[in-house]
Structure formats: C-alpha cells, structure tokens
Amino acid sequence: MPQFGLRDNLIKCELLKKEELYTFLENHSFFLGTYNVNGQAPKESLRPWLSCTPEPPDMYCVGFQELDLSKEAFFFNDTPKEQEWTKAVSEALHPDAKYALVKLARLVGIMLIFFVKKEHAEFISDVEAESVGTGIMGRMVRTVFQTLLMSVVSDHRHQLVA
Secondary structure (H helix, E strand, C coil): CCCCCHHHHHHHHHHHHCHHHHCCCCCCCEEEEEEECCCCCCCCCCHHHHCCCCCCCCEEEEEEECCCCCHHHHHHCCCCHHHHHHHHHHHHCCCCCCEEEEEEEEECCEEEEEEEEHHHHHHEEEEEEEECCCCCCEEEEEEEECCEEEEEEEECCCEEEC
C-alpha cells in the first residue's frame, strides 16, 4: 500500500473541498435480464418482462442462453434465431422511451444485447465484445458510459453479471 506524504494529503484535502465544482451525481436505471430459450424461436411478446416498470430504464442488457442448439449454429456460427430474438427484444423495450442498439454479441448459443436510451447514446464509448472463459462459454460487453466503466457477462450458467 503506497504511503502518501504531506503534500499529497494537502492536495487531496483541497480537491475534496471543491469537489462540487468538478463532479456531479446522476441516477440511472438498468434492466439486466437473462433467458434460456432452449433453441426455440420467440412465441410471445417479451413486453411484460422487458417493460415491467412504470419508468423506462436507461439501459437494457439482455442475455440469452441456448439460442440455437443445431450443429450448424456451432460449426458455422450463424443462426436466424439471432435476428428473431433481437427483433423480439427491440419490439418489447419500454414504450415510453426510444432506444439505440449499442452492441449485439453472440458466440454459438450465447447472446448478449445492449440497448441504451437514445438520449444517452452520445455518452457511450469504447464498446468492446469478447469471448470469456465462463462456464461452458460466455460473452462479455465492456463499455464506458460517461465516466463509468461497465462490463456485463452472460454465460451458460444462466446469469447476467454487471
């Protein structure tokens, strides 16, 4: 653990005194959800699930497991179910807000979709998607929102971790 000298402590003290001049606090809401679709196509609207709150969330992170169980999806990393579920999610987002797709990341049967309210889209930067050694397989999306570094991981253990 580094030791700070008198000079560092004085600087820290002065910065804390003027913190309101260079910081601001905002509350943001996130919808984090995960769904094991067992290789099925969407059969009903996701709106009761994705729009379950009176106020629209600022961001959605929705993870899917077992998106496509076919061998073609595994070997060719291509599936029509990606578009079907992406459409189902986008149509079910909260009706009181407009959203922009930030990132869609898929690895075989694991998919992670990240939406943000359009008014916040300009504050999203450095979006990356990676495969992560979680469970059988997993997907991670990392991004910066204003000054907040966020990472979201969806894996086959049916969890969404932020």
